[in-house]
Amino acid sequence: MIALASAIEPLRLANRVAGKPLYRWPCFSIDGQPVQASNGLEFQVGGDLEAASGFHVVAVVAGLDPGRVEDKRLFAWLRRMDRQGADVGAICTATVVLAKAGLLDGYQCTIHWENLAGFVEAFPELEVTDELFEIDRSRFTCAGGTAAADMMLNTIALQHGQELATQAADQFMHERIRDQRDHQRMSLRARLGVRHPKLLSIIATMEENLEEPLSRNDLAREAGLSTRQLERLFRKYLGRSPARYYLELRLNRARLLLLQTEMSVIDVALACGFVSASHFSKCYRDFFGRTPRKERGLPPAPEHMEGRVA
Numbered sequence: 001m002i003a004l005a006s007a008i009e010p011l012r013l014a015n016r017v018a019g020k021p022l023y024r025w026p027c028f029s030i031d032g033q034p035v036q037a038s039n040g041l042e043f044q045v046g047g048d049l050e051a052a053s054g055f056h057v058v059a060v061v062a063g064l065d066p067g068r069v070e071d072k073r074l075f076a077w078l079r080r081m082d083r084q085g086a087d088v089g090a091i092c093t094a095t096v097v098l099a100k101a102g103l104l105d106g107y108q109c110t111i112h113w114e115n116l117a118g119f120v121e122a123f124p125e126l127e128v129t130d131e132l133f134e135i136d137r138s139r140f141t142c143a144g145g146t147a148a149a150d151m152m153l154n155t156i157a158l159q160h161g162q163e164l165a166t167q168a169a170d171q172f173m174h175e176r177i178r179d180q181r182d183h184q185r186m187s188l189r190a191r192l193g194v195r196h197p198k199l200l201s202i203i204a205t206m207e208e209n210l211e212e213p214l215s216r217n218d219l220a221r222e223a224g225l226s227t228r229q230l231e232r233l234f235r236k237y238l239g240r241s242p243a244r245y246y247l248e249l250r251l252n253r254a255r256l257l258l259l260q261t262e263m264s265v266i267d268v269a270l271a272c273g274f275v276s277a278s279h280f281s282k283c284y285r286d287f288f289g290r291t292p293r294k295e296r297g298l299p300p301a302p303e304h305m306e307g308r309v310a
Contacts, residue, residue, distance in 0.1 A: 001037040003092040004061050006148035013168040014156050028052040049077045057087045062094035075101040092144025099123045107139040113184045118260030131180045143184045150178040198223045199233045206246050213273040251287050258295050265292045
């Protein structure tokens with residue numbers, strides 16, 4: 001809902017400020033029925049896909065579990081809109097829908113940071129960035145949330161001038177129009193409430209090396225610290241050892257891959273720096289209180305197969 005509203009409201013306010021209808025945004029669902037958002041509110045639509053035609057721009061909006069979308073009618077309709085010359089784009093996790101429809105081959109695209117790792121694993125052939133939004137010729141994608149507002153405000157500026165975009169942003173107290181190079185996530189300093197520069201640098205290095213974790217000695221050496229100083233930093237500011245913090249980062253990444261991809265358990269384990277499924281399963285169960293297979297609602301694996309199961 002927040003992504004949808006963030007995409008629509010800049011257009012409405014651009015019309016209001018301009019004093020004329022520069023944009024319109026009829027909304028449709030696959031079957032023409034109202035759509036319930038994850039917050040419980042129902043959204044009324046103007047018809048089904050067959051009623052949607054003749055548009056210059058088509059934007060697909062998705063939220064939770066986009067990987068479950070397997071509607072061939074939707075994919076065919078999107079490809080038809082593309083053939084008819086429409087710009088086709090995605091808001092939030094709908095990037096997955098465009099990828100499944102085969103509409104992102106040869107285009108740069110982005111997606112919400114929480115879905116980024118799973119999306120890259122599922123579509124390794126695509127050129128995926130972690131930008132706030134991407135506009136690449138006839139394709140546009142954005143990270144969702146309020147990023148949709150920034151994408152639309154940038155579009156308004158390109159089509160009708162920066163002054164109109166700024167006035168529209170001012171109407172809903174959006175104090176700065178971000179461009180696509182802005183970061184999706186809050187800075188590490190803001191997320192962790194930590195200001196120590198060397199600690200932040202080490203954590204950033206950890207986040208960049210989840211598949212092949214660095215040793216404690218390597219992390220300390222890169223930061224210009226002794227291993228004892230490294231331990232003290234983590235204990236003082238984060239209340240845990242560097243090894244524990246690193247493990248939690250890897251397990252949280254693993255959970256996203258389990259929930260968002262069809263990767264086997266062993267492939268998820270390897271992608272997150274674990275050498276065996278059995279070790280991964282034990283660490284996962286200790287941290288989350290359930291095994292990786294149970295996370296997916298699968299029956300437990302036989303004990304003698306635990307180290308090799310998919």
